[in-house]
Amino acid sequence: MSEIYFDHAATTPIRPEVFDAMLPFLKEGYGNPSSIYEIARTSKKALERARDQVATALGAQPGEIFFTGSGTEADNWAIRGVAELLKPKGNHIITTAIEHHAVLHTCEYLAKNGYEITYLPVDDQGIISLEDLEKAIRPETILITVMAANNEIGTLQPIEEIGRIAKERKILFHTDAVQAVGHIPINVSKMGIDLLSLSAHKLYGPKGVGVLYCKKGVALKSFIHGGGQERGRRAGTENVAGIVALGTAIELAVSELEEEAARLSVLRNKVIDGILEQIPHTRLNGHKTLRLPNNANVSFSFIEGESLLLLLDMKGIFASSGSACTSGSLDPSHVLLAIGLPHETAHGSLRITLGRSSTDEQIEYFLKELPAIVTRLRDMSPLYEDFLKRRA
């Protein structure tokens, strides 16, 4: 079997329609949207059409859409932009223990600069408690930032309820929806979202382009200074081809969402059930149903994730893990630790994220190859040896 790409949460390939849409703007459509002549006007029109497409996909107004260089930039901008502007009002931000590093490290930066951060814990499925959220709110709370869907375990947060609480308490609400948009329904007005971050390359668009949705009337400090692009709020000549691609990608993703989510959740369940039924000493990480349709995350006792990934790679299967070795530090994933996994179980996690290319046959092949790989690593593991001796 040719390569099997099971890492769609890391990035997605550019789909053909998106590639076709962006290509002219890498070639003859090179005009700078800020200029006056014809090719510039073409670029400007394409830019504004993409803005409309993004706005429609989110249930927002075009004037509320700001293009950025990445989802990470959008997260940084939203959090720092609110925090620095509202400092006279308060210095307290509420987030969760399982956010992406784009949010967590921005909060840590702010914590070093006079802000106070509350990291809401999550339960063993990875979901925050609304009661905890209400209790954490103080008079000086200026922002709640909670991700819509977790990148590692796929857990969905009660975004609409968080939006309602934020509105009642007159606190701004930001959500990192990088993994959610195009995968689950998101509507900013219905969900009471004031600020939202998304990224093109998670929905079959190119890398290097993101969006910050900023609700009309929400003031935000800018921090890329220069020309007057993006209504003076985010300087820098626009990545026209990337933005056009994002517009097409998000429109397609949202129009196909219902059908694709239904198809993927069947495949996802097949992955989860297939692993849990075939391989002993295995657990599902995250919530069984309140999770992204394409995300399966499991832990195998006694083995380490990077070894697992290397052996899967040899079989042409590309996946991801929350082990320390794959995070580039000595600690395993903060998300897996936050849902209460012991270190060794967090090290032995495997994330499978499906996408448009995923088929039933691929999953059958994966489920056929996996047990022997796990057995091979367990036979090599001193932890498994001890376990068997204790059980004997």
Place this chain on the structure above:
Amino acid sequence: MLYSDKVMDHFMNPRNVGEIDDPSGVGTVGNVKCGDIMKVYLKIEDNSGVVEDAKFKTFGCGAAVATSSMATEMIKGKTIQEALEITNKTVMEALDGLPPIKVHCSCLAEEALHAALWDYATKRGIEITGLKPPVSDIGEHENVMAY
């Protein structure tokens, strides 16, 4: 992250995986927290002091498996004094290098060999010149939960 061909070879085809019945010395180093545990078994001929056999079991990443494999390969047939010359550097060199964040795996391999030699020396009541007690020998490590 890029592993050398040698690392990949020792990961894909690890030498000396397993246990030794009635070993002369056993050393277990590392911890589950950082995700690497190496257990090395040695069979040492008492009269000659030659390491006749070495086996390992490792819980860890590709580099951890490859360094265990290489380190056990290197110690076989060596006298105890020669074995002490195996360091994380020599293991790393034999593997054509490791990515910077994986250097600690080679340190663990050196420690595992030393811990097994220390265990041997302790059991036999002998002193091995130049061998220091292992810093991270965890012996019978804490029970690991199974799902």
